[in-house]
Amino acid sequence: MEQVEEVFREERGRLLAALARRFGDLDLAEEVTSEAIETALVRWPVDGVPANPGGWLMTTARRKAVDRLRRDQVYAAKLAILQVEADRAAPQPVGDNLPDERLQLFFTCAHPALAPEDRGALTLRCLAGLTTPEVARAFLVPTATMAKRIVRAKKKIRDARIPFRVPGPEELPERLPGVLQVIYSVFTEGYAASSGPYLQRLDLAEEAIRLARIVHRLLPDGREVTGLLALMLLIHARRDARTGPDGEIVLLEDQDRSRWDHAMIAEGRELVVAALTGGPAGPYAVQAAIAALHDEAPAFTQTDWPQIVQLYDVLRELDPSPVIALNRAAALAFRDGPEAGLAALDALGNEQVLRDYHPFALARADLLQRLGRLPEATAAYELALALAGSEPERAQARDRLTAMAQTEPMETVYEAAGGAEGMLRLAEAWHRRVMADEVVSHAFHGGAKPDHTERLATYWGEALGGPEAYTAKYGTEASVERRHAGNGEHDEMNHRGIACFDQAMTDAELTDPRLRQVLHDYFAWATFGTMYRHDADDIPDGLTIPRWSWDGRQDAAES
Numbered sequence: 001m002e003q004v005e006e007v008f009r010e011e012r013g014r015l016l017a018a019l020a021r022r023f024g025d026l027d028l029a030e031e032v033t034s035e036a037i038e039t040a041l042v043r044w045p046v047d048g049v050p051a052n053p054g055g056w057l058m059t060t061a062r063r064k065a066v067d068r069l070r071r072d073q074v075y076a077a078k079l080a081i082l083q084v085e086a087d088r089a090a091p092q093p094v095g096d097n098l099p100d101e102r103l104q105l106f107f108t109c110a111h112p113a114l115a116p117e118d119r120g121a122l123t124l125r126c127l128a129g130l131t132t133p134e135v136a137r138a139f140l141v142p143t144a145t146m147a148k149r150i151v152r153a154k155k156k157i158r159d160a161r162i163p164f165r166v167p168g169p170e171e172l173p174e175r176l177p178g179v180l181q182v183i184y185s186v187f188t189e190g191y192a193a194s195s196g197p198y199l200q201r202l203d204l205a206e207e208a209i210r211l212a213r214i215v216h217r218l219l220p221d222g223r224e225v226t227g228l229l230a231l232m233l234l235i236h237a238r239r240d241a242r243t244g245p246d247g248e249i250v251l252l253e254d255q256d257r258s259r260w261d262h263a264m265i266a267e268g269r270e271l272v273v274a275a276l277t278g279g280p281a282g283p284y285a286v287q288a289a290i291a292a293l294h295d296e297a298p299a300f301t302q303t304d305w306p307q308i309v310q311l312y313d314v315l316r317e318l319d320p321s322p323v324i325a326l327n328r329a330a331a332l333a334f335r336d337g338p339e340a341g342l343a344a345l346d347a348l349g350n351e352q353v354l355r356d357y358h359p360f361a362l363a364r365a366d367l368l369q370r371l372g373r374l375p376e377a378t379a380a381y382e383l384a385l386a387l388a389g390s391e392p393e394r395a396q397a398r399d400r401l402t403a404m405a406q407t408e409p410m411e412t413v414y415e416a417a418g419g420a421e422g423m424l425r426l427a428e429a430w431h432r433r434v435m436a437d438e439v440v441s442h443a444f445h446g447g448a449k450p451d452h453t454e455r456l457a458t459y460w461g462e463a464l465g466g467p468e469a470y471t472a473k474y475g476t477e478a479s480v481e482r483r484h485a486g487n488g489e490h491d492e493m494n495h496r497g498i499a500c501f502d503q504a505m506t507d508a509e510l511t512d513p514r515l516r517q518v519l520h521d522y523f524a525w526a527t528f529g530t531m532y533r534h535d536a537d538d539i540p541d542g543l544t545i546p547r548w549s550w551d552g553r554q555d556a557a558e559s
Contacts (some may be wrong), residue, residue, distance in 0.1 A: 015057050326357075
């Protein structure tokens with residue numbers, strides 16, 4: 001089955017392009033291509049993969065197309081007219097310079113008669129074989145919007161009778177930028193898949209590089225063609241080091257650079273020189289120069305960040321897109337520090353295209369973590385997790401959140417309960433509950449002293465993670481008298497005192513279940529433990545206030 005899928009990946013685009021060229025209709029070509037593949041899925045597991053799978057698929061698809069046309073003679077007549085016009089308009093092949101039919105379809109999908117936002121979408125759908133949701137994610141738009149774009153583009157090709165051919169030499173300079181953008185979109189999806197179990201779709205990335213080589217052979221002096229090819233080679237050279245054994249993402253700073261494809265890097269660097277020579281550089285050439293600086297650094301710590309930021313400044317003049325600004329902010333963080341990078345990112349916060357863009361949320365989370373702003377970093381990582389498209393991206397965000405939970409300073413019970421004011425409210429609420437209980441109130445004999453609740457709140461606060469204020473204010477822990485808890489060995493009275501405490505937590509509006517459990521455990525321990533004694537003589541020398549946290553009692557402070 002794996003062999004069959006590999007054949008389909010290789011042949012689908014070639015088959016679709018040839019059928020579209022032959023019949024002049026993308027919808028028909030897509031339908032019979034899909035039908036041919038479905039037939040192969042039934043036949044090949046039984047009969048085996050044929051010696052010429054592409055020819056088998058082409059013959060099957062062509063027969064299905066002819067059968068369909070015979071059933072609709074009016075439709076067939078219209079297609080016949082389109083085919084004649086396309087044959088007349090098509091230039092004659094000269095030697096081996098004419099690319100294969102897939103490139104013809106690329107130029108058709110990038111035709112200037114189509115809306116700019118439709119060109120890349122149609123190409124990704126038809127040539128790269130992406131599903132409509134995957135194309136939508138690649139362009140950061142809803143799936144329904146993308147579906148309308150693709151239908152609109154196909155209708156425009158049909159109604160405007162756009163021929164399926166490679167343009168003549170006089171047309172190429174105008175048509176080329178659209179084709180390059182489409183090729184780069186395919187590569188981008190291969191570099192970081194918009195969905196699925198893997199970070200990279202190497203088949204798409206390599207297909208984009210192959211198509212870029214074809215265009216480069218066709219226009220060897222095209223500097224932006226050269227720049228695009230260089231950019232993709234320099235990035236693709238890192239492919240083997242970008243993921244770990246289990247498919248997890250490995251960041252650039254953590255990659256094993258010995259695993260990079262250094263032959264591909266050398267080729268890319270030569271192309272960068274050519275792309276930057278002979279006039280002002282284009283956007284692809286500048287991006288390739290940035291990629292070359294990353295690849296040339298012997299180690300991440302030796303990266304030339306000042307030059308990279310300068311190149312991003314040049315690139316912003318050529319392409320002032322929010323994504324370019326995001327990448328510049330990330331580079332700025334390494335040159336000038338995370339605070340400068342975060343300020344640059346936050347300045348982009350109103351850019352609509354970035355609000356649902358996973359790399360933007362992840363970049364903010366990383367910088368917030370580096371700055372120690374951990375609650376904000378946690379929220380940003382949670383957003384990155386929600387926006388992630390592929391499983392490795394989701395796993396990366398989950399791992400960061402787990403690490404954050406392990407390293408984030410734990411809020412003390414004292415802080416969670418409201419600090420000094422919260423402790424005082426709790427002590428007053430407990431005192432009211434105790435005094436209203438005719439059994440427990442006997443523990444206070446002649447009643448409580450006026451400062452009883454203040455003393456109790458201060459003592460509780462210190463035990464639960466608050467400042468060391470009790471002994472500083474009252475002079476000795478011995479003054480924490482028996483009345484703070486129950487009445488010595490009277491277990492019933494102690495249990496009733498604990499019940500009063502549980503009720504007091506509700507009175508003090510402490511509703512968090514985890515907080516209530518920790519407070520309950522602390523008070524129960526204190527009631528039955530050695531913290532409270534009736535007489536000062538009963539308090540052992542060196543008694544200290546034990547510290548309590550979310551995990552229970554910690555080691556007592558030294559005397």
